[in-house]
Amino acid sequence: MKMNYHPEVESALKENKPIVALESTLITHGFPSPKNLLVAKEIEDAVRQEGAVPATIAILDGQITVGLNEEELSRLATSDARKCSARDLPLVIAQKGNGGTTVAATMVIARQAGIPVFATGGIGGVHRGSNFDISADLMELGRTPITVVCAGMKAFLDLPAGLEVLETQAVSVVGYQTDAFPAFYSRESGLPVDLRVDTPPQVANIIRARDALQLSNAILLTVPVPKAKEWPAAQAHPVIEQALGEAEEKGMPGKEITPFILAKIAELSGGQSMGANIALLLNNARVAAQVAIALIEG
Numbered sequence: 427m428k429m430n431y432h433p434e435v436e437s438a439l440k441e442n443k444p445i446v447a448l449e450s451t452l453i454t455h456g457f458p459s460p461k462n463l464l465v466a467k468e469i470e471d472a473v474r475q476e477g478a479v480p481a482t483i484a485i486l487d488g489q490i491t492v493g494l495n496e497e498e499l500s501r502l503a504t505s506d507a508r509k510c511s512a513r514d515l516p517l518v519i520a521q522k523g524n525g526g527t528t529v530a531a532t533m534v535i536a537r538q539a540g541i542p543v544f545a546t547g548g549i550g551g552v553h554r555g556s557n558f559d560i561s562a563d564l565m566e567l568g569r570t571p572i573t574v575v576c577a578g579m580k581a582f583l584d585l586p587a588g589l590e591v592l593e594t595q596a597v598s599v600v601g602y603q604t605d606a607f608p609a610f611y612s613r614e615s616g617l618p619v620d621l622r623v624d625t626p627p628q629v630a631n632i633i634r635a636r637d638a639l640q641l642s643n644a645i646l647l648t649v650p651v652p653k654a655k656e657w658p659a660a661q662a663h664p665v666i667e668q669a670l671g672e673a674e675e676k677g678m679p680g681k682e683i684t685p686f687i688l689a690k691i692a693e694l695s696g697g698q699s700m701g702a703n704i705a706l707l708l709n710n711a712r713v714a715a716q717v718a719i720a721l722i723e724g
């Protein structure tokens with residue numbers, strides 16, 4: 427597939443320099459404007475500060491774009507873009523439209539672009555009480571061999587069910603400096619990870635072993651939100667319950683549920699959820715950059 431590369435990303439690929447892929451649904455559907463643009467730039471800066479090149483991935487006028495310049499980033503942040511999971515990619519490309527790519531879609535593109543490390547906030551999962559609302563992120567993690575750095579699954583999901591699906595999909599779930607699977611806004615979910623690691627070279631060794639085995643699964647590196655910005659589970663719980671209740675009353679269609687609940691929680695929490703969300707995104711970007719560097723340094 428033809429892709430448009432930012433010149434900085436193109437030369438980093440040629441020169442085998444560390445790159446971190448970044449998703450764009452959080453720009454188009456995760457944060458309101460103008461906050462979304464500011465957050466997107468802060469994430470890119472966090473990657474740069476660690477010494478890696480950020481490659482934000484999106485669809486612009488039907489073109490897969492790997493690494494957005496200033497103008498493209500602000501166009502995406504203000505456009506009426508489609509939320510693109512993997513199944514939406516051919517649709518938005520054929521229509522020459524704009525799309526913010528979810529974890530699933532970003533994984534597909536990052537892999538084709540040859541970028542092995544990808545940072546996001548929280549992956550999609552299994553929605554609570556809903557029979558078949560399982561994010562395509564989980565299926566893509568089972569068939570796309572890259573490394574996704576995240577703060578676990580969003581806390582309003584059914585986390586035990588999500589972990590079961592990841593097990594079925596043969597996804598290696600690794601805790602970065604933690605034994606507990608993180609719950610997005612808060613550091614612990616009460617559920618375990620498969621393995622704890624404490625340094626980027628340890629992560630790089632896992633990636634190399636996966637590649638040597640020619641396994642097709644992703645490695646999910648889960649990083650807890652920094653302590654100072656954690657939104658403790660006890661406080662988050664009632665807010666999440668209320669947001670879920672309102673979503674149910676409205677009878678949201680599938681892909682609109684996650685953006686609706688994220689926005690509702692942000693509104694009800696008086697900024698606390700947003701503070702945690704931004705802090706974990708920046709932290710994940712930094713860890714992803716360190717892993718990308720360790721992978722090259724071998």
Ligand code: PSU
Pocket residue numbers: 449451452455456457527528529530546547548549550551560561562563680681682684688703
């Ligand atoms: N993390 C955030 N904000 C977001 C998302 C993740 O902090 O908006 C997005 C990701 O792009 C993820 C998507 O892939 O939500 C999951 O949507 P769904 O549950 O509809 O699969």
Ligand code: MN
Pocket residue numbers: 559560561562680681
């Ligand atoms: Mn869904």
